[in-house]
Amino acid sequence: MMSKKHNFVRVRFAPSPTGPLHLGGIRTALYNYLFAKKYGGSFVLRIEDTDRKRFVPNSESYIMETLKWCQIEPDEGAGYGGIHLPYHQSQRGNIYRLYISKLLEKGHAYYAFDTDKELYIKRKEYQNRGFTFSYNASIRMDMNNSLTMTKKKLYTKLNSGSSYVIRFKIPPGEKLKMEDMIRGNIVVNTDSLDDKILLKSNGIATYHLANTIDDYLMKITHVIRGEEWLPSMSLHLLLYRAFGWNPPIFAHLPLILREDGKGKLSKRNVDNFLDFPIFPLQWKVPETNTIIPGYRELGYFPEAFVNMLALLGWNPGIPGEIFSLQELINLFSLKKITKSGVYFNIKKANWFNKQYLKEKKGEIFSYLSIELQKRSISYEIDDLYKIIHLTIDRLHFVHEIWEHSFYFFISPSSYESSLFNQICHQNIIDQLEDCKKSLSNISQFTSVNLRLLFHKYNKKNRYKMMQIFRLALVGSLKGTDLFMILEILGKEKSIQRIDKLMKKIREKI
Structure with a gap:
């Protein structure tokens, strides 16, 4: 599990503040937390907020509140401090520019001055010929970039204020061997990769550059992230190599799928939030002020939610399904995570909550007491506990106690x-x-x-x-x-x- 070159585990959860976390995001945070705690390492929270166009207010506070509710708070990072400040990518622009200059000096990156119009014409030309345009080694020498111009022309272009991006120069003709802790050995032909943009025309680093530099500077030893980032792994490894750095160990988590077979669970599922709740906490949609309840508001216990989430793609390898957070830490292993997508089942989520409910009689008592006080109904404490004992097997949530016990306090006003x-x-x-x-x-x-x-x-x-x-x-x-x-x-x-x-x-x- 542990690499010889890493004697201290450091992992990071690096969400973008573009809206509320969903199940997949918080599961990624949980697995990072479990892995760090198992090996006595550090769990870092980094906010990847370079894309200001997609920024959504309150997203960051939502992320932090979710981690707190799930009891998986970071050891350092945004809102927690640490020695690798700042932990917001939007505040690290000077660091990225310093390192991209090193890539330019070594010939691993280049300036590209192609306009949107020029790129559109090229795409159209390729489309008409039945091909897909890709800005790569086979096309780069025919484009408007620093690779095709003299140093003098380049300086003139830069001094004139011409708009440009900086692209990574993918080495052609290489079979890049990669290793993922979950998916094993992977080989990618670099001819299938395009020269990704590292610095946008507005001077802001892209995710690929910022992520790689931050992981290195923050001494991240293991990158545990969603399957959607698997296609980017080759670029990130090539960037590490270009900088002359040892890469972290990668592990890409499986997708969480809808039980109805309609693809992965995502933020697009919010219309059916009762059938497929996807947010850990309540979210208020800024544009419409629509309130979408989360697991917390629907009555789930954080321990049940975390227990359920941990088993969505990971198997502890022992009998049983109910595990405390400490037990999950002790049992956790990246090698026991499945490669294929896992189906989310709301009935199973309810079952988990029911198991934890059995230990929550005090909370049920408090809830029922409040309901009776609202109705000015007097009661005997002993009777309440008897009623809870009788009805608890019928409940999945604390708030269901009233519908299963009202008849003990209120005489029927009508009959079936x-x-x-x-x-x-x-x-x-x-x-x-x-x-x-x-x-x-x-x-x-x-x-x-x-x-x-x-x-x-x-x-x-x-x-x-x-x-x-x-x-x-x-x-x-x-x-x-x-x-x-x-x-x-x-x-x-x-x-x-x-x-x-x-x-x-x-x-x-």
Whole structure:
């Protein structure tokens, strides 16, 4: 796992502030964090904000709040400080210009003065011939760049203020051997690569240049990032070689796919956020002020969210699926990450939350207490804990407790019509009157004694009377154990609700 040339692990999470993080982004941060912590290394947060056109306000604070909520905060970086300041790429322009001058001096980069019009004409020319235009070794000597002009002409061009970009000079005819910790050995023919722009015409470094220089200067040992950056790996390795630097170890993570087979999970899925929630925290769309809830607002626990996310593409290699953050750190291995895309399943995400919910009875108690106070309903603390114990297996989220327990506190105002219409007969009233007398005569109003009471009916009538009792107590055929409902309600309230149902039946007949 560890390279001989790296005796201290340093990884980075380098998001762009172009909107909220989605599942793929926060999973990348999580894997970086787990890897760093496993080897006693450092987790660095760098903000890659060179593309100011795509900058979205509040993105950076969203990133930081997400990392904090997931309890995977960086050891250094933007908002955390460190010895490699600044951690915003927009503030590192002078550093990039210094290093690009070295590439120009060594002949690994060149000035390109091609105008948009000239490039358009070339593309059109190639398209008409049935080819795809690529600014590479086969075309560069026919273009308007410093490789095709004398030094004198170049100085004249530069001094005249002509617009230019700086491109990387890809060495042709080479089979570049690369190694990825997840995908193994990869070979790329450099003839298939184009001379990427390193410095844009506005003087701002592109991602490729800034990323490579920053990773080197910040002593990053392992670059763990999404699969979408795999095609850029060859350029980045060539840049390292051009600078004369040892490259970091690369690991490219698999995509997270939609379960419905409609491609990868991305920010375009926000319209179906309840079926495919993709943001860890709530996001307010700046243009429309639309609120898109995140996992936090939908009621997921951060521990459950992180546990679920960790297993989206990684297998610990041992039985079980519930792991604490420390257990994830101890078990984590890049070699156990899958190469192929992984399907996101919202039902599985809910299952994870349910497992953690079992340890959150205090939070459920607080939530239920507040709901009762809102409605000015008095309650016994012991009864609340009994109710939580009875209903917790039905819950996935804390906020679901009310819909699964309201009938313990509120008498039904209406009854499920399908059953109610079937029981509107005098003989049902007679049976209920008989049951009422039996209930009144029970000295110890416990679920055990109540269960014995119903055993006097034959099996068929017992089932029917239990249904009618449930209708009287709950208003429908939903709810937890009938005899526990009776016990918690108590004799007086239970009989009151039976009387209420009898009254409704009499009104009907």
